[in-house]
Amino acid sequence: MERITLDVYQYFRKHPDYNKLVGEDFCLIEYKCPIEIERFKLWTESHFISFVVNGKKDWTSLEKTYQTRRGDALFIRKGVYNTKQYFEEDYCVILFFMTDDFIRKFLRDYPLEGKAPDCPAESQIFEVNVNTSLEALFLSVFNYMAKGGEIPRELVMIKFRELLYNLLMDAANQPIIDFFKSVQVQEKTNLDEVMRKNFHCDLGLEELARLSGRSLSTFKRDFKKTYNDTPQRWLMAKRLDYARTLLLTTNLTGSEVCFESGFSNASHFTKAFKEKFGLPPNQYRKAELELD
Numbered sequence: 001m002e003r004i005t006l007d008v009y010q011y012f013r014k015h016p017d018y019n020k021l022v023g024e025d026f027c028l029i030e031y032k033c034p035i036e037i038e039r040f041k042l043w044t045e046s047h048f049i050s051f052v053v054n055g056k057k058d059w060t061s062l063e064k065t066y067q068t069r070r071g072d073a074l075f076i077r078k079g080v081y082n083t084k085q086y087f088e089e090d091y092c093v094i095l096f097f098m099t100d101d102f103i104r105k106f107l108r109d110y111p112l113e114g115k116a117p118d119c120p121a122e123s124q125i126f127e128v129n130v131n132t133s134l135e136a137l138f139l140s141v142f143n144y145m146a147k148g149g150e151i152p153r154e155l156v157m158i159k160f161r162e163l164l165y166n167l168l169m170d171a172a173n174q175p176i177i178d179f180f181k182s183v184q185v186q187e188k189t190n191l192d193e194v195m196r197k198n199f200h201c202d203l204g205l206e207e208l209a210r211l212s213g214r215s216l217s218t219f220k221r222d223f224k225k226t227y228n229d230t231p232q233r234w235l236m237a238k239r240l241d242y243a244r245t246l247l248l249t250t251n252l253t254g255s256e257v258c259f260e261s262g263f264s265n266a267s268h269f270t271k272a273f274k275e276k277f278g279l280p281p282n283q284y285r286k287a288e289l290e291l292d
Helices: 008-014 100-109 132-147 153-168 171-185 191-198 205-211 216-227 231-249 254-260 266-277 281-291
Strands: 005-007 019-022 026-033 039-044 047-054 056-060 065-069 073-076 079-085 091-098 125-127
Touching: 005 008, 008 019, 008 026, 008 039, 008 091, 019 132, 026 132, 026 153, 047 056, 047 065, 047 132, 056 091, 065 073, 079 191, 091 132, 100 153, 100 171, 125 171, 132 153, 153 171, 191 205, 191 216, 205 216, 205 231, 216 231, 231 254, 231 266, 231 281, 254 266, 254 281, 266 281
Parallel strands: 005 039
Antiparallel strands: 019 026, 026 091, 039 079, 047 073, 047 091, 056 065, 056 079, 073 125
16 A cells, blocks of 8 residues: 655644644644545654554554554654554544643753753654653543644643653653653754664655754754755665665665655656665665575
């Protein structure tokens, strides 16, 4: 089945058919996924918590695949992900989107003890320990959303803050606590981390700039300082090297390798690959594997 790359944060904010409440730097969504939709490749410029009300879904980042079922919750950092929905039942979820600024404002009112870890978390997805009180909070928000009609913004803000407070007071959620601490002390998102984790995705420079929390001009300036190269040349080199690795270590088809390494046009991918490695992708794979 064809996969598409979806800007999920902007999609939900702008789509009129979803039950939602949009604030300046947060957004709550009740999302019922049609059963016929199986796979998405999506990206988000905002972190979010996903609580599963019904159904089952996989979330895949670079390091791991997480399977969620009814009653499970994940904290998903801004970035790019593959998802897979299962056909057994419809999927319903509550999504709590929040920007870095929202997290910083929250922590000014509810500061966390201890300093941020010296090494920032590499994980893009954190499993949330859903204890009894946290589940009750999730479900209370869901019930408000399910009623429809106008929901008082003040009430939603109280529930959202109460939810975060309960999540961060649970020592079982220490990786999320450490991540919040790192956001609190960072003025800007680490550019190298954004590029290392998302270079293989079919995102343009404006989208990568948004992921890094920068304007396009600031992104290009900071990129030059970090890599002493242009984003276009750096991305092309990284994507081609990654495509070569996929060809030699997986059973993906040439078109799948093209997609998974960040190219949206197969002919462009084939031409660029041949210019760098001397052969088209499938011929290169055959020649290299015959040498082993």
